[in-house]
Amino acid sequence: MKTVKKAIIESSQADKNLITALEKANIKYEISDQNPPTKSYRQGKQNLHFTAKKGDVMDTCATISNKYICCNVKVIKSVSNCPFDCSYCFLQNYLNDGNSKVVNDIDAMIDEVQENCKKEPDRLFRIGTWELGDSLAFEKETKQAELLIEKFKHIPNAVLELKTKSNIVDPILKCDHQQKTVVSWSLNTNYIIETQEHKTARLHERIEAINKVTKAGYLVGLHFDPTIIHPNWEEEYTQLIKAVCNNTNPSQIAWISLGSLRFNPEMKKKIESNFPTTSITYNEMVLGDDGKVRYPKPTRIKMYRHVIKQLEKHLNCSNLSPLLPPEKNKPLFYFCMERWDIWETFFEESPKSINELDYLFAKNMYHRFYSEILTSPKLKNYN
Secondary structure: OOOOOEEEEOHHHOOHHHHHHHHHOOOEEEEOOOOOOOOOHHHHOOEEEEEOOOOOOEEEOOOOOOOOEOOOOEEEOOEEEOOOEEOOOHHHHOOOOOOEEEEOOHHHHHHHHHHHHHHOOOOOEEEEOOOOEOOOOOHHHHOHHHHHHHHHOOOOOEEEEEEEOOOOOHHHOOOOOOOOEEEEEEOOOHHHHHHHEEOOOOHHHHHHHHHHHHHOOOEEEEEEEEEOOOOOHHHHHHHHHHHHHOOOOHHHEEEEEEEEOEEOOOHHHHHHHHOOOOOOOOOOOEEOOOOOEEOOHHHHHHHHHHHHHHHHHHOOOOOOOOOOOOOOOOOEEEEOOEOHHHHHHHHOOOOOOHHHHHHHHHHHHHHHHHOOOOOOOOHHHHO
């Protein structure tokens, strides 16, 4: 499916390789330094602006909150907006300028990443490109992921995460990634994909893509987030987890996250206006400490218990707790945007802080994948 109708390239970014890629993708383009903003995030999905790096692009994930156990993942803001149209997407309530944008100056971004990583050589940085968009949705037009994969393999204490709802993996299958890139999927049931995740790759397409990157030797990330109440959800999540686990290798799964539907209260009207047939706002929701509404705790626990049970079954793992000693084929499991009490409901204990969870990631990755290139992680380096 063609995702972009037109490309607009800043004059400083009009290099031959980019233009060749656009021509190969049959995308019309113009070279212009004019970038009139659009407040319509849907209209902005049709055009893709290639820009120079402006200011710092590396930051911490914006959802981090000391009231929750957050994973402390870092992001590079290399893409803004997304060609997909999910009913629950926060971008519809977040973007001031709805234009789809890609930072084309890879070298400048990597220079910033390397500078930050060198300041703390004894810690592992997990860095994603997905905070304001999809990591692979524009890959045919941009080749951004392919270029970043090549650069990240030379940064000893950083791992790149590409998170997507697409199946656009063919451009990266032959990259020399050296397992320094985790290709991740946001995953949901067939029902949710068909009714809420419009224009995304269908479930069977995502699973096929997971199989492809597994065979290409990549590390894989699985994000069951947001879990959403819907008819026959237990059976649908069971089928989803079984299909995913049958199409990848547990020894290559870097991490698995689990979270529930949540959004700012003011976004409810946006969802119902932009997606008048959706029913995801009908269930009971309560206001959390982060100012977002989510399902009541008993509902979340019921959903999480089912998903965790299925994951343990199909991964052949007796306990997914990240606080237990790392095992050869055991991914790092974590909850996204949940409090200590949710962790303790399932694992009797929780990471004591955001920093400790960050350390547990590094410990798991060190023992399973990076013992030859990293020093053994120490908690003090994550405080």
